[in-house]
Amino acid sequence: xxxxxxxxxxxxxxxxxxxxxxxxxxxxxxxxxxxxxxIATFDRIKGMGLRVMIDGSMGFVSTxxxxxxxxxxxxxxxxxxxxASKRLIKKPVQFSKENINLANxxxxxxxxPEDVSAEEKLNMLFEVDDAIKDSDIPIAxxxxxxxxxxxxxxxxxxxxxxxxxxxxxxxxFWFVSVGTSELNKQKYFIYDAAAGLEALxxxxxxxxxxxxxxxxxxxxxxxxxxxxxxIDVICGPEVTGIATHESVGHPNEADRILGRESAQAGESxxxxxxxxxxxxxxxVNVSDDPTIPNSAGYYKYDAEGVKARKRTMxxxxxxTEFLHNRETAVELGxxxxxAARAMSFDREPIVRMANTFVEPGDYNFDELIEDTKKAxxxxxxxxxxxxxxRFNQKYxxxxxxxxxxxxxxxxxxxxxxxxxxxxxWNAIDAIANDMQLNAATCGKGEPGQGVPVYHxxxxxxxxxxxxx
Numbered sequence: 001x002x003x004x005x006x007x008x009x010x011x012x013x014x015x016x017x018x019x020x021x022x023x024x025x026x027x028x029x030x031x032x033x034x035x036x037x038x039i040a041t042f043d044r045i046k047g048m049g050l051r052v053m054i055d056g057s058m059g060f061v062s063t064x065x066x067x068x069x070x071x072x073x074x075x076x077x078x079x080x081x082x083x084a085s086k087r088l089i090k091k092p093v094q095f096s097k098e099n100i101n102l103a104n105x106x107x108x109x110x111x112x113p114e115d116v117s118a119e120e121k122l123n124m125l126f127e128v129d130d131a132i133k134d135s136d137i138p139i140a141x142x143x144x145x146x147x148x149x150x151x152x153x154x155x156x157x158x159x160x161x162x163x164x165x166x167x168x169x170x171x172x173f174w175f176v177s178v179g180t181s182e183l184n185k186q187k188y189f190i191y192d193a194a195a196g197l198e199a200l201x202x203x204x205x206x207x208x209x210x211x212x213x214x215x216x217x218x219x220x221x222x223x224x225x226x227x228x229x230x231i232d233v234i235c236g237p238e239v240t241g242i243a244t245h246e247s248v249g250h251p252n253e254a255d256r257i258l259g260r261e262s263a264q265a266g267e268s269x270x271x272x273x274x275x276x277x278x279x280x281x282x283x284v285n286v287s288d289d290p291t292i293p294n295s296a297g298y299y300k301y302d303a304e305g306v307k308a309r310k311r312t313m314x315x316x317x318x319x320t321e322f323l324h325n326r327e328t329a330v331e332l333g334x335x336x337x338x339a340a341r342a343m344s345f346d347r348e349p350i351v352r353m354a355n356t357f358v359e360p361g362d363y364n365f366d367e368l369i370e371d372t373k374k375a376x377x378x379x380x381x382x383x384x385x386x387x388x389x390r391f392n393q394k395y396x397x398x399x400x401x402x403x404x405x406x407x408x409x410x411x412x413x414x415x416x417x418x419x420x421x422x423x424x425w426n427a428i429d430a431i432a433n434d435m436q437l438n439a440a441t442c443g444k445g446e447p448g449q450g451v452p453v454y455h456x457x458x459x460x461x462x463x464x465x466x467x468x
Contacts, residue, residue, distance in 0.1 A: 009125020029147030041281030070297030109196025131206035161305035192439035223413035232375035236438035241456035251390035254328035266388030280425035358457030361431025
């Protein structure tokens with residue numbers, strides 16, 4: 001990798017700036033659909049992404065052919081793209097000045113998935129599948145997936161930064177549809193970690209899938225009609241997490257705020273002028289932290305070689321920080337906070353979340369319930385959507401309950417929480433300490449880029465919210 005990296009950068013001397021990401025990726029995945037193995041993939045790919053800047057204009061190219069003759073052609077192509085793009089840009093691209101970083105880091109695995117046979121891995125899925133089948137719940141459909149990935153990446157820039165990283169990942173997924181064709185509910189759940197096969201033991205996949213499926217079915221057959229009108233709403237950590245991701249994380253990505261995503265994943269209702277103004281109730285604190293060990297969104301340095309740190313997005317209700325790469329940071333007179341990520345070497349780095357969550361509060365969960373006179377408790381969600389400016393949003397409960405006089409009384413059917421971002425975050429009047437982080441794949445960009453993230457937080461209570 002090192003020789004190819006230096007060879008490539010030496011060819012980029014006529015550019016004002018250049019950086020490369022060389023990746024060696026080893027990936028395996030399995031899918032079980034209604035007890036039938038449908039997919040088994042074993043991929044090994046090595047390639048490079050190259051960015052060059054010439055007179056404030058960028059060119060990006062990628063290849064999986066690392067022969068030197070091909071790289072020479074690739075560099076020339078990147079230069080041509082940068083020069084041609086200059087006619088289209090409204091103002092020159094600039095990068096914030098950042099420290100030059102030299103680092104090697106590796107996430108150690110306790111159990112390497114490569115030491116386990118494909119048959120054993122498939123049997124892991126059958127164990128989950130059998131557990132769901134043996135639970136005496138009518139299942140219309142079920143999908144179970146598992147995979148692992150090992151990525152060795154070298155980042156090197158013409159400024160002198162050089163970062164070598166080795167990160168393993170394991171991930172799992174299940175989807176169930178319970179009930180009949182006339183009456184049913186669906187639920188999916190994702191697991192992900194920057195770790196080895198040891199993460200599966202922590203997830204307890206079979207037990208967790210069965211417990212969540214049973215709860216879903218109980219809500220389906222025993223759930224009463226949801227009370228309509230205004231009432232307090234308690235969101236479980238899963239609902240807190242998706243709301244945080246969608247209505248704090250995405251709208252505060254600086255490229256959205258500056259209009260860079262308008263033709264792709266949407267814009268944002270947030271403007272630069274909203275920084276350091278009230279976004280939420282004063283008890284709310286929201287962070288995004290890529291440095292959480294073994295997390296789905298873990299990294300020590302971003303895709304531009306900037307050292308990662310915890311980012312405080314909301315502090316005591318005040319919007320304190322956007323997510324930045326080097327380009328958006330300099331435009332707002334700031335430093336990058338290491339939010340540049342790319343799905344693979346063949347994608348250009350863009351502004352992304354990592355692990356986004358509401359910080360825990362003072363209540364424990366039982367105290368939160370006991371302190372509540374009447375409320376709808378939405379433990380987790382079945383579906384959600386949000387508009388392209390991240391302002392109007394809707395969350396539909398999967399497992400949900402009616403709370404009265406400090407007690408959880410009975411399950412209810414499909415409560416719909418539909419409101420604006422300011423309404424959601426300013427209605428919070430209590431935050432518990434039952435912190436959970438859940439995995440997801442965050443989508444953004446064109447061509448699309450899905451990257452692993454966590455989102456979560458504790459249970460939170462919203463006052464006087466209209467439920468549909």
